[in-house]
Amino acid sequence: MKKIWLISIIVLLALFAFASCGDVDEGDSAGSVGNVTETSEEETEAEHSTTTETAATTATSADANTGGEDFAIPEFADEPSVEINHNVPVFDDALKTGKSFETYGALDKYGRCTTAIANLSTDTQPGASEERGDISSVHPSGWKSEQGWERCHLIGWQLSGENDNPRNLVTGTHYMNVEGMLPYENMVEWYISETGNHVLYEVTPIFEGKNMVCAGVHMQGYSVEDDGSGVSFNVFCFNVKPGYDINYKTGEVTVADEEIARQQSFDRGYVLNTSTMKFHYPSCSSVEKMAEHNKEYVETSREELIEAGYEPCGNCEP
Numbered sequence: 625m626k627k628i629w630l631i632s633i634i635v636l637l638a639l640f641a642f643a644s645c646g647d648v649d650e651g652d653s654a655g656s657v658g659n660v661t662e663t664s665e666e667e668t669e670a671e672h673s674t675t676t677e678t679a680a681t682t683a684t685s686a687d688a689n690t691g692g693e694d695f696a697i698p699e700f701a702d703e704p705s706v707e708i709n710h711n712v713p714v715f716d717d718a719l720k721t722g723k724s725f726e727t728y729g730a731l732d733k734y735g736r737c738t739t740a741i742a743n744l745s746t747d748t749q750p751g752a753s754e755e756r757g758d759i760s761s762v763h764p765s766g767w768k769s770e771q772g773w774e775r776c777h778l779i780g781w782q783l784s785g786e787n788d789n790p791r792n793l794v795t796g797t798h799y800m801n802v803e804g805m806l807p808y809e810n811m812v813e814w815y816i817s818e819t820g821n822h823v824l825y826e827v828t829p830i831f832e833g834k835n836m837v838c839a840g841v842h843m844q845g846y847s848v849e850d851d852g853s854g855v856s857f858n859v860f861c862f863n864v865k866p867g868y869d870i871n872y873k874t875g876e877v878t879v880a881d882e883e884i885a886r887q888q889s890f891d892r893g894y895v896l897n898t899s900t901m902k903f904h905y906p907s908c909s910s911v912e913k914m915a916e917h918n919k920e921y922v923e924t925s926r927e928e929l930i931e932a933g934y935e936p937c938g939n940c941e942p
């Protein structure tokens with residue numbers, strides 16, 4: 625019996641310490657309207673009506689909402705992601721319910737994304753008839769044209785139906801988007817479609833100091849109804865681009881290693897529209913809408929395409 629009391633006291637103390645941490649963090653992000661903010665206005669449309677919760681409890685699990693100041697950024701070791709906390713996600717028990725919600729934290733005082741947290745299920749996903757929209761109007765913090773950046777969703781469109789919500793888009797590399805984040809997004813999407821269960825899901829971009837481009841994103845997922853036996857992960861995905869140097873303050877990207885850089889751009893390729901003479905990244909939303917007979921997939925360098933009379937697309941900015 626004594627032991628149980630001791631454990632209870634320790635847990636209470638830990639909770640107390642955690643809660644006061646949260647208070648300090650809130651102070652840090654002065655200017656933002658609290659940590660947890662309602663989903664954007666567009667959310668009212670019936671197609672993917674989600675209940676948005678403003679539970680105070682979220683603040684604790686989002687150790688996060690600090691702009692990542694107290695998150696120790698791991699060293700990049702040629703792997704797109706690395707496990708955090710032995711891959712064990714940390715979520716407040718109060719959030720582990722069968723109720724869907726999505727919250728997108730307010731931008732911090734530098735205009736940077738904070739934390740996106742959601743309890744994902746089929747009802748947070750885009751409707752069958754919903755199409756991916758144009759997100760080119762959003763310029764996430766650190767965005768710089770023609771540097772090969774992608775607008776990365778914190779919570780992917782296929783999971784949230786969020787298109788151009790500025791609280792959900794960061795400046796990221798193709799490498800982070802596809803090699804780092806996508807495997808986890810796919811896993812969650814697959815799990816939800818198979819089971820109809822909920823997955824608690826949290827993504828926080830981690831910024832070093834006052835950098836405008838994040839060093840990476842901290843991602844966690846936990847399947848609720850089966851206590852994490854379906855989905856359970858806690859990882860950091862690096863916002864790097866092999867073969868390139870990134871200036872995280874300005875968003876400038878420069879070639880560091882010609883050989884690796886060339887290989888990277890070949891791996892990625894471009895899609896040409898032979899009618900409009902524009903070139904796109906394969907991930908660009910315009911590519912899906914393009915007529916098949918105008919579409920051409922190439923592994924030519926950017927410079928060669930421009931020389932051949934092609935222009936970079938204004939949406940994906942390749």
Ligand SMILES: [Zn+2]
Nearest residue numbers: 904908937940
């Ligand atoms: Zn494009």
